[in-house]
Amino acid sequence: MNRVTALACLGILLAGCSKEEAPPEPVRPVLSVQISPQDIAQLGRFAGTIQARYESTLGFRVSGRIARRAVDVGSEVKAGDLLATLDPTDLQNQVRSSQGDLARVQAQWINAQADARRQQELFDRGVGAQAQLDVAQTNLKTTRASLDQAKASVSQAKDQLNYSELRVDHDAVVTHWNVEAGQVVSAGQEVVTLARPDIKEAVIDLPSSLAENLPPDVRFTVADQLEPSISTTATVRELEPQAESATRTRRARLTLAQTPAAFRLGTAISVTLSTAIEPKVELPLSAIQEVEGKSRIWVIDRQNQTVAPREVQVLSRADGRVVVSAGVKAGERVVSAGVNSLKPGQKVKVDEGSTR
Structure with missing residues (x-):
């Protein structure tokens, strides 16, 4: 190997040794x-209450003064239970008066029957006049009509007396009293409101803008405000067509898919509205x-x-x-x-x- 070749090899070796490897990329x-x-959009959460789907307001069929209220708000009543009574004095007097009229007409009926038989017998023997027989028979028919009227008056007076007691005709819960003991009420005036506890629903007030644009697949989730773990789903049963003038809200009544035992009448609830989205x-x-x-x-x-x-x-x-x-x-x-x-x-x- 000559001198030039040796120097070239030495240069190559030195160049290779001076080149450093690139460090690895740090982690x-x-x-x-x-x-x-x-995939679910929340449309809002609203407060509401559990109410009965069916409510009825009862009143007396006759006028009078409230003598007493037999039950309080929140009481559960059964069919036939007494709710309230009127002072029966005037109605009892009407019964006595009508019974007196009936007794008087019954006496007149007995006399009319006897007179009609007597005139018929006289006429049959040829000693009685036709005119007198006709008068006696007419009086008999008139007295009979008066008797029927008197009996109807007694029956009506007794019914009026029975109407002085307000009784419930189905199992219910008392939700509101409109009168107090001692108050004078007229026939048909609203006295007490009853709710049937067997069918319950959720009631909320929705902003008018939201109520008008509810998606068709909107989902209502109803939860107890005190126990949010107690919940169920619901669907709209009724949506008021017009907004309330002061709040600009529309009342929505929701049918519950299930009714947990904790959902008693008046329970405060929270209703969440949601809908599916992309x-x-x-x-x-x-x-x-x-x-x-x-x-x-x-x-x-x-x-x-x-x-x-x-x-x-x-x-x-x-x-x-x-x-x-x-x-x-x-x-x-x-x-x-x-x-x-x-x-x-x-x-x-x-x-x-x-x-x-």
């Missing part, structure tokens, strides 16, 4: 969030990277512990959050901070204790 810790699409995903604003007018996120490959960019469609931005509707799948995990310094395929370390 970067990242914060991340797991994708959980939202799946959307909410992410922190820091998870979005803008590149050339396009939005993208960094998806973590859990098996290889690497990241890869993916374009998404941003629907809205507000309060440090963004809503995206495409480009993500349920269960995937994306980087939530520091996306501007990532590279495709970069190794990352997901700190499970710091994820959110």
Whole structure:
């Protein structure tokens, strides 16, 4: 080997030894969030009460002064139970008066019968006049009509006396009294309100704007305000056609799918309205990277512990959050901070204790 060749080989060896290998890409810790699409939109939550579907307001059939109330608000009553009574004095006097009239007419009826028989006998023997017989028979018919009228008056007076007692005709719960003992009421005046406890429903007031634009698939979730775990679903049975002038709300009556035992009459409830929507995903604003007018996120490959960019469609931005509707799948995990310094395929370390 000549001198020139040896120097060339030595130069090559020195050049190879001076070249250092590139250091490996560092593993970067990242914060991340797991994708959980939202397919339900909340339309609002409203307070309401449990009420009876069927209510009735009772009153006396006759006028009079309230003598006493037999039950209080909240009392459960059975068919035939006494609710209230009127002072029966005047009605009892009417019964006595009508009975006296009946006794008088009965006496007249007996006399008319005897007179008609006597005139008939005289006429049959040829010693009585036809005119007198006709008068006696006419008097008999008139007295008979008076007797029927007197009997009807007695029956009516007794019915009026019975009407001085207000009784319930079905099992119910007393929800409201409109009168007090000693008050004078007229026939048909509202006295007491009863509710049938066997069929209950939820009653809420909805803003007029919402009531007019309820989605056809709206879902009502009814929960006890004191025990939110006690809940059921419901559907609209009745929606008032006109809004209340002062509050601009429309009353909605909801039929319950089930009626928990805790849903007693008057129970305060919370009703949540929701509807199904196209799946959307909410992410922190820091998870979005803008590149050339396009939005993208960094998806973590859990098996290889690497990241890869993916374009998404941003629907809205507000309060440090963004809503995206495409480009993500349920269960995937994306980087939530520091996306501007990532590279495709970069190794990352997901700190499970710091994820959110």
